[in-house]
Amino acid sequence: MNTFLEFFSFADPNVRFVVIGSVLLTASSAIVGTFTFLHKKSLVGDAIAHAVLPGICLGFILSGTKNPVYLILGAFVTGWISLIAVEFITKRSRLKEDTAIGLVLSVFFGIGILMLTVIQKTGNAAQSGLDHFLFGKAAALVGEDLLVFGIVAVILLIAVFLLFKEFSLLAFDKDYAQAIGLPVKWIQLTLTSLIVLAVVIGIQAVGVVLMAAILITPAAAARFWTNKINVMLFMASIFGALSGLSGAYISYIAPAMPTGPWIVIVISMIAFISFFFAPKRGVISRMIRQSSIRKTINDENVLKVFYNLGEESRNFFVQRTPEEIIRRRKFDEEMLYTVLHRLERQGYVEQTANHWALTEEGKTRGQRVVKIHRLWELYLTTHVNIAPDHVHDDADTIEHLLTPDLEAELERILNFPKEDPHKSEIPYRK
Amino acid sequence: MDNEIQFQPALEIHDLTVAFDRKPVLWNIDLKLPQGKLVGIIGPNGAGKSTLIKATMGLLPLSSGFVKLFDQSLDDVRKRISYVPQRESVDWDFPASVLDVVLMGRYGKLGLFKRPRKADRDVALDCLKKVGMEAYANRQISQLSGGQQQRTFLARALAQQADIYFMDEPFAGVDAATEKAIIDLLRNMTEAKKTVIVVHHDLQSVTQYFDWVIMLNTRLVAYGPTLSTFTQQNLQETYGGKLTLLSDVGDLIRRESFPNREESAKKAL
Numbered sequence: 217m218n219t220f221l222e223f224f225s226f227a228d229p230n231v232r233f234v235v236i237g238s239v240l241l242t243a244s245s246a247i248v249g250t251f252t253f254l255h256k257k258s259l260v261g262d263a264i265a266h267a268v269l270p271g272i273c274l275g276f277i278l279s280g281t282k283n284p285v286y287l288i289l290g291a292f293v294t295g296w297i298s299l300i301a302v303e304f305i306t307k308r309s310r311l312k313e314d315t316a317i318g319l320v321l322s323v324f325f326g327i328g329i330l331m332l333t334v335i336q337k338t339g340n341a342a343q344s345g346l347d348h349f350l351f352g353k354a355a356a357l358v359g360e361d362l363l364v365f366g367i368v369a370v371i372l373l374i375a376v377f378l379l380f381k382e383f384s385l386l387a388f389d390k391d392y393a394q395a396i397g398l399p400v401k402w403i404q405l406t407l408t409s410l411i412v413l414a415v416v417i418g419i420q421a422v423g424v425v426l427m428a429a430i431l432i433t434p435a436a437a438a439r440f441w442t443n444k445i446n447v448m449l450f451m452a453s454i455f456g457a458l459s460g461l462s463g464a465y466i467s468y469i470a471p472a473m474p475t476g477p478w479i480v481i482v483i484s485m486i487a488f489i490s491f492f493f494a495p496k497r498g499v500i501s502r503m504i505r506q507s508s509i510r511k512t513i514n515d516e517n518v519l520k521v522f523y524n525l526g527e528e529s530r531n532f533f534v535q536r537t538p539e540e541i542i543r544r545r546k547f548d549e550e551m552l553y554t555v556l557h558r559l560e561r562q563g564y565v566e567q568t569a570n571h572w573a574l575t576e577e578g579k580t581r582g583q584r585v586v587k588i589h590r591l592w593e594l595y596l597t598t599h600v601n602i603a604p605d606h607v608h609d610d611a612d613t614i615e616h617l618l619t620p621d622l623e624a625e626l627e628r629i630l631n632f633p634k635e636d637p638h639k640s641e642i643p644y645r646k
Numbered sequence: 647m648d649n650e651i652q653f654q655p656a657l658e659i660h661d662l663t664v665a666f667d668r669k670p671v672l673w674n675i676d677l678k679l680p681q682g683k684l685v686g687i688i689g690p691n692g693a694g695k696s697t698l699i700k701a702t703m704g705l706l707p708l709s710s711g712f713v714k715l716f717d718q719s720l721d722d723v724r725k726r727i728s729y730v731p732q733r734e735s736v737d738w739d740f741p742a743s744v745l746d747v748v749l750m751g752r753y754g755k756l757g758l759f760k761r762p763r764k765a766d767r768d769v770a771l772d773c774l775k776k777v778g779m780e781a782y783a784n785r786q787i788s789q790l791s792g793g794q795q796q797r798t799f800l801a802r803a804l805a806q807q808a809d810i811y812f813m814d815e816p817f818a819g820v821d822a823a824t825e826k827a828i829i830d831l832l833r834n835m836t837e838a839k840k841t842v843i844v845v846h847h848d849l850q851s852v853t854q855y856f857d858w859v860i861m862l863n864t865r866l867v868a869y870g871p872t873l874s875t876f877t878q879q880n881l882q883e884t885y886g887g888k889l890t891l892l893s894d895v896g897d898l899i900r901r902e903s904f905p906n907r908e909e910s911a912k913k914a915l
Binding site: 254378379381382384385387388389391392393394395396397398399439442443444445448 | 700703704705721724725727728729731735736737740741742743746747750751753754756758759761762786788802806812
């Protein structure tokens with residue numbers, strides 16, 4: 217608990233560096249990553265992430281120091297070469313893009329690991345810490361690094377801010393962007409450079425291997441919560457920052473822990489929660505919606521049986537036993553009781569002992585379902601030319617689905633007919 | 647009879663050939679269209695109708711020939727060109743509202759870096775009203791029906807306030823009432839001297855809708871005023887006997903990795 221307070225008071229300048237650094241890195245990666253995600257270039261991000269490793273090693277070998285400027289330069293160069301390689305392979309051979317990406321990713325990463333091993337074997341003292349680029353280490357961020365990465369992060373943010381509308385349009389409809397004369401090639405080139413830059417600085421926090429996760433996962437998680445691109449961008453950056461912050465904290469309390477995997481675990485948790493619990497797009501919310509649809513269908517099917525029985529006996533308010541209902545239409549008995557009790561709670565049926573009868577509202581709702589069913593059967597036979605013996609099952613679904621607008625439209629198109637194809641009367645509300 | 651008419655053409659296409667993966671899909675197209683006409687491009691599937699308008703707008707590389715709009719080169723008149731792509735060409739599950747999409751029509755005028763201004767929103771809303779979609783301005787685009795998506799694209803094109811419009815099957819998946827409304831809108835545009843070029847599928851409505859037609863089947867069969875061009879004979883030539891020899895030669899060019907033009911082969915030497 218003490219370390220927690222120590223950390224989050226940000227009193228220690230080292231802590232401040234690390235926190236600002238990792239939050240900047242993860243948040244800016246997430247923002248650039250949002251467009252990577254929307255441009256459907258997620259895999260490309262992964263390829264770049266792996267391809268920067270040889271560049272970093274090259275930067276170190278050529279300069280002999282871990283000065284971030286040289287490392288970034290090297291990373292930038294090989295990152296770009298990998299992209300050009302992917303494009304070249306896709307264009308000039310019959311290989312598809314996914315194959316090309318897999319190929320380039322593994323070859324570049326292999327070369328990178330090879331170079332890293334060679335460097336480590338040289339016994340050069342300056343090389344210690346180079347392996348942080350594999351899994352990331354937020355706690356290793358200090359003064360000079362922070363300045364460079366901070367500048368890069370700010371460049372990323374400004375570029376995205378300025379080209380926000382161009383990036384969005386290109387992600388949605390590239391042909392159109394080109395048709396109205398936007399410099400599509402340049403904008404794409406800029407975005408790709410931004411992705412490479414984001415990867416180059418992001419690997420400081422999470423390392424080469426897991427970089428794709430902080431590039432793409434925040435955006436994927438944010439997509440569950442919103443349908444607005446600017447809100448999505450904002451949420452992705454918050455998610456990214458949160459994971460960066462927790463990564464920095466873990467680096468602080470347990471220096472032996474690899475930061476990258478922890479950042480990825482946190483951001484994955486956020487994605488996991490979004491996947492299940494987001495309103496509307498989340499899995500659980502969809503399940504709830506499904507279940508409520510099933511309930512509506514069951515309710516209306518029972519009301520329909522009441523109404524049909526009422527048509528036969530010319531009295532809609534006769535009390536019926538569940539057995540009578542099941543005789544008319546095969547319901548599971550237990551389910552029928554559940555439905556009846558629910559309908560009673562909602563005021564559509566009334567119960568006396570084991571007898572149930574429609575209320576006025578129940579009759580109206582049953583009548584509407586029967587009406588739509590018969591109208592739809594008629595529509596299918598007269599307008600869609602489907603044989604009368606095929607239309608019943610379709611109508612069984614449509615009767616629960618139709619909105620009042622479409623119901624009115626259907627009545628208008630058919631001009632309020634009296635009978636359905638099976639000569640049953642179509643009931644209208646008087 | 648001939649098409650050497652006296653007019654300043656809205657569109658001039660000269661010896662245009664387009665190839666996919668080396669195989670020519672359009673052969674040596676030559677045509678001139680006057681301004682202020684509603685022009686239909688018709689032809690069977692795979693005739694190169696979409697390819698023709700995409701190549702005209704510079705979205706596809708040309709194997710030969712050139713395109714001029716209003717007697718100028720494409721890049722000089724970009725701001726006067728508008729495009730309605732096929733509805734299926736985009737992912738409608740994109741985080742944007744109807745208004746966001748229509749505002750994209752203003753991006754060309756706005757230029758790089760600038761945000762849409764209030765005036766641009768006014769134009770966008772006005773265009774939505776023209777296509778009867780004003781009630782859906784804030785609707786998420788994934789919730790639109792096919793016809794509504796089509797009208798959204800149309801509103802976006804209108805928001806450009808261009809002089810020449812290329813539309814790729816704007817009536818696909820649209821109900822009869824909407825089709826009627828759209829055609830009325832296009833009529834109004836041509837009356838205001840705009841040129842509208844439409845890729846069209848339904849032969850029934852050609853004479854009723856279009857002033858001019860372009861009849862296409864990987865080559866140009868005929869083009870000109872609908873009345874004199876949309877003839878039984880031209881129709882037969884467009885839809886009837888496929889030129890198998892032409893397409894076989896195209897396949898051969900691709901298989902043998904042959905250049906489309908001798909010059910490009912020379913360059914390689």
